[in-house]
Amino acid sequence: xxxxxxxxxxxxxxxxxxxxxxxxxxxxxxxxxxxxxxxxxxxxxxxxxxxxxxxxxxxxxxxxxxxxxxxxxxxxxxxxxxxxxxxxxxxxxxxxxxxxxxxxxxxxxxxxx
Amino acid sequence: xxxxxxxxxxxxxxxxxxxxxxxxxxxxxxxxxxxxxxxxxxxxxxxxxxxxxxxxxxxxxxxxxxxxxxxxxxxxxxxxxxxxxxxxxxxxxxxxxxxxxxxxxxxxxxxxxx
Numbered sequence: 595x596x597x598x599x600x601x602x603x604x605x606x607x608x609x610x611x612x613x614x615x616x617x618x619x620x621x622x623x624x625x626x627x628x629x630x631x632x633x634x635x636x637x638x639x640x641x642x643x644x645x646x647x648x649x650x651x652x653x654x655x656x657x658x659x660x661x662x663x664x665x666x667x668x669x670x671x672x673x674x675x676x677x678x679x680x681x682x683x684x685x686x687x688x689x690x691x692x693x694x695x696x697x698x699x700x701x702x703x704x705x706x707x
Numbered sequence: 708x709x710x711x712x713x714x715x716x717x718x719x720x721x722x723x724x725x726x727x728x729x730x731x732x733x734x735x736x737x738x739x740x741x742x743x744x745x746x747x748x749x750x751x752x753x754x755x756x757x758x759x760x761x762x763x764x765x766x767x768x769x770x771x772x773x774x775x776x777x778x779x780x781x782x783x784x785x786x787x788x789x790x791x792x793x794x795x796x797x798x799x800x801x802x803x804x805x806x807x808x809x810x811x812x813x814x815x816x817x818x819x820x821x
Binding site (some may be wrong): 614628630635636638639640643683694695697698699700 | 711735740749750751752763795797799809810811812813814818
């Protein structure tokens with residue numbers, strides 16, 4: 595069964611600190627892995643998209659890694675800001691059909707001053 | 708370039724009623740997907756339309772239906788509303804969902820069923 599699992603479920607950090615969010619998937623066939631940021635009550639916004647051959651991708655203070663062998667990905671946030679408080683959703687796209695996106699449950703991050 | 712727009716943003720309906728939500732994709736995007744998001748279930752795929760054809764459907768009852776018009780605008784309809792249908796309904800558009808094209812989400816429609 596295609597699944598995407600994220601950990602931790604929630605996280606609280608202090609402003610300025612770094613953090614890493616995890617994503618494990620059992621999706622086959624694999625097309626790409628995406629990380630989205632979703633502010634409360636808003637639509638998700640894409641942070642990165644990585645295909646099978648990409649190990650690392652950065653978007654400002656966000657750096658995503660992908661290990662296709664172990665089927666794991668991480669999202670590292672550097673020097674966190676209050677505006678980073680949001681849910682971060684890991685999504686894996688399979689090639690098994692049109693627009694087959696498998697969503698993780700998300701990690702809720704709270705950055706405190 | 709304008710983003711994905713959804714109307715209305717907020718909606719309150721009573722059990723048993725029906726509702727229609729609208730989504731206008733980014734100009735040039737032919738694929739529109741709909742998702743339901745609830746605190747307990749997270750994001751769940753409803754269906755996807757490309758060039759007015761439904762190409763993919765999630766595991767939702769027949770009360771949930773949709774369509775896409777020739778200008779790529781899409782509507783989603785829910786009939787005989789139940790309390791459990793209360794959720795944030797998100798629409799997303801992309802150029803071509805068969806590859807790694809970016810998918811852009813709208814702000815969502817918050818539906819409350821009382």
